[in-house]
Amino acid sequence: MQIVVGMGERGLVRLVDPELPDEPVREIALDAFADAVRDLEPSRPRWVWVDTRAWYPRLLAAGVRVDRCHDLRLCGAILDHSTATASARGAGGHPRPGWLPAGPAETDAASQADTGARVAVHSTLFDFDAEEAGESTVTGAAATLTDRLLQELRRQEALVAESSAPGALRLLLAAESAGALIGAEMHAAGLPWDRAVHERVLEVELGARPAPGWKPSRMEELAGRVRRELGVASVNLDSQAELLRALRLSGIQVDSTARWELREHDHAAIEPLIAYKKLARLMSANGWAWLDEWVVDGRFRPEYVPGGTATGRWATSGGGALQLPKNVRAAVVADPGWTLVVADAAQLEPRVLAGMARDEAMAAAGRGRDFYLGLVDAGVVATRDEAKYAILGAMYGATTGESGRLVPRLASAFPRGMALVDRAAAEGERGGSVTTLLGRSSPFPSAQWRAVQARASEPDATAADERRARSSARDWGRFTRNFVVQGSAAEWSLCWMAGLRMRLDVIASTVSSATPAAGASGPVFDRAPHLVYFLHDEIIVHTPREVADEVAAAVETAAQAAGTLLFGDFPVEFPLDLAIVESYAMADA
DNA sequence: CGGCGCGGCGCC
């Protein structure tokens, strides 16, 4: 059963069964929304709404979770660009309605190139529903909004049904929508954060917290050493321009102040300068100001943006949640009586590539062991490090250097895997779109990119024009090469996480005497194990100690289930590095 | 003054 959620007249929330559209299941005030959902949830409906971010936080605040949903905005963004729906959308079939808000990674350029549709760029949050409801009142047309939602749901269902891969797309839309629920839940739950531990890290690295406008003592010391070694009385190390000038005056011939370039030079100023930059980064990205802004009541609550990147990987907004430096992860500490289950998928991307390409030899290299060691055992390369660089090079499109040199060896060992990424690169170089395992397609290159290509094929094109075109074609080819692997790996991760979420709910019903979480997790999360962090191929579950082993087993089971969902009985394995630890830093072993 | 591009760097 599905229930469509939208704003009706007079600010009332309408809940409508698409099978019986004329009579709403409920028509209620916003205040009564959470109670209505709590009532209806036991029959396990799929909640259909425009935007999970608009509705779900309100439910979570009231202590209500839902099992599943269909996020029309996120699913529309996938369907309106997928090559799998291209023929269904051909000749103006199933046009996207102008009111449907743009997806998080949709740009006007990408959307227009593909569908010709105009992507609405108005506010996409709760205002959207309210605004539309207001409109329907003005025109006097009753329930216009929910009619629109029903129509959009049917449009999306039709696109799936008429697509070249209905099964894969259904799975992708379910996984994407589950991701939207999980993102909202992780924000509500928060990542348990020990302020005192973080402050200790800062004090050890930087020194005592300075007064506002001052720098920590360790940074001042290092800055003094750099100035002495450069022989300049004053240079602001935070100014790239000033620093570059000072370096060159001291005879250090660099073109940038990037660490990798500085390291090439042998000069007494380099070591303290690199150390300074490291501390400056810690200070500005995750220093005391960050703690004050982002850690409240023992929880770090970033805003997750499911589907926030072109490949389907998530983004975050605010707090830099996906860039937590390793040295502050010690501050991620479980509540008393609780623990963390930390797991990441080992060498996920090459394994996903093996499965997609149905490359038996590649799958075998990773079976029962570290994938990179498998390459060494198979005699493809000599060392694990070489294996890593070779694989990285294959998936990112390296052509030069050590990495590029190793790629041909992979091509002979794993012809099917390499052929898949090579085809993706070739498609990108032509300006085409490539598609992940489940059906998310890459955006088309910009008009400017196409203009550069067109210029090179004009009769009076210069050698420089041709060079420029070739170079930008290869750039885009590297993007599409990586897109299919990164995007399909993101799909594996979504399936893993969605399956885990289901299994955690089962475990939750067995928790008897857990100490309620000390932090401000809210009523939904204070007794049950729940996801608190997701980083592309890595998850953290915060769980009462008494069920930690069951949670760890569920994490494993969910990983194997995700492999089967995506690749059936093709023998590719997805081993995890898993640890049950008090602190995130302890998972790194 | 705010907006924005850029260099630099953290993560995968």
Next chain:
DNA sequence: AAAGGGCGCCGCGCCG
């Protein structure tokens, strides 16, 4: 050690 993909955030410095 290795130079290829995806991001977000910071400070700086320029611009209107």
